[in-house]
Amino acid sequence: MDESREDMLRRRLKGAAPPVVLPCLAWAVCGTMTSMELTADQRRLLLDVARQTIRAALSAAGGTVPSLGQAGGTETTPPTPDDPVLHQRAGCFVSLHTLDTHRLRGCVGRLDCRDELIVAVRQSAINVLHDPRFVDCPVTLEELPRLEIELTLIFPMEQAAHCLDFQPxxxxxxxTIGDRGGCFLPQVARETGWSREQLLARLCTEKLGVHPDGWRYDESARLYKFKTLVIGPEPFCPPASTSESTAASESANTTTSPSAKEIPAHRC
Structure with missing residues (x-):
């Protein structure tokens, strides 16, 4: 008997890519940041926290990317600004692009909403320096003036009714398919114009390492959707009139960020 198309696709879906740690969806239930209303000052403050974390980490490592074990201690952690929005729970992605050509230089973040936003921003700012796509040409301290930075705040996920149940x-x-998982931020659809089917097919091949029709034929396929708030992009080194918030640099309330290897990170 000839092998059916569905059986063939299910067979191809086995193996292919190493498993990834899936985000803890149970944390996206309570105690999370659900409002998308932030003032201009709060948006600037969050960008400044990410800027300072990246600059401090690179400076402490002599201008190059610090090791994961080195990143995240008090010696490279800027003071915590005194703003209640930073203590709400949300996920965060940090993206770096070149100013002139908008070429990607890193995009890494966290989907879970289990930690305070200040922790998620700092964690993602450290992790973006370790984007495995740029292991041979990592971001350097000298390069920062030629980059722009963007934050994407992640709000609680909900399971979709089916894999096509989302607004691109x-x-x-x-x-997720089995123990594999991958995500796309809404910016991907905005920039590429891909349809739902194209987005899912790309997720399967580029993030999960499975057949492009895996989302359609694998019975374990599950889709989760989430809303976001984009802050930026802005030049990493802004003009003096919009320089980093004094509140972020003058506060004496220092904290220790978790080590970058403690929490799974995802690439956008």
Whole structure:
């Protein structure tokens, strides 16, 4: 008997890519940041926290990317600004692009909402320096003036009714098949114009390492969707009139960020 198309696809889906640690969806239930209303000062403050974390980590490592074990201690952790929005729970992605050509230099973040936003921003700022796509040409301290930075705040995920149950330009998506998972931020659909089917096919091949029709034929496929708030992009080194918030640099309330290897990170 000839092998059916569905059986062939299911067979191909076995293996292919190493497993990834899936985000803890149970944390996206309570105690999380659900409002998307932030003032201009709060948005600037969050960008400044990410800027300072990246600059401090690179400076402490002599201008190059610090090791994961080195990053995250009090010696490279800027003071915590005194703003209640930073103590709400949310996920965060940090993206770095070149100013002139908008070429990607790193995009890494956290989907879970289990930690305070200040922790998520700092964690993702450290992790973006370790984007495995740029292991041979990592971001350096000298390069920062030629980059722009963007934050994407992640709000609690909900399981979609089916894999096509999302709005491509409005929803971020996280697809799981078995123990594999991968996500796209809404910016991907906005920049590429891909349809739902194209986004899911790309997720399967580029993030999960499975057949492009895996989302359609694998019975274990599950889709989760989430809303986001984009802050930026802005030049990493802004003009003096919009320089980093004094509140972020003058506060004496220092904290210790978790080590970058403690919490799974995802690439956008």
């Amino acid at each position: 330009r409005e929803d971020g998506i996280f697809l």
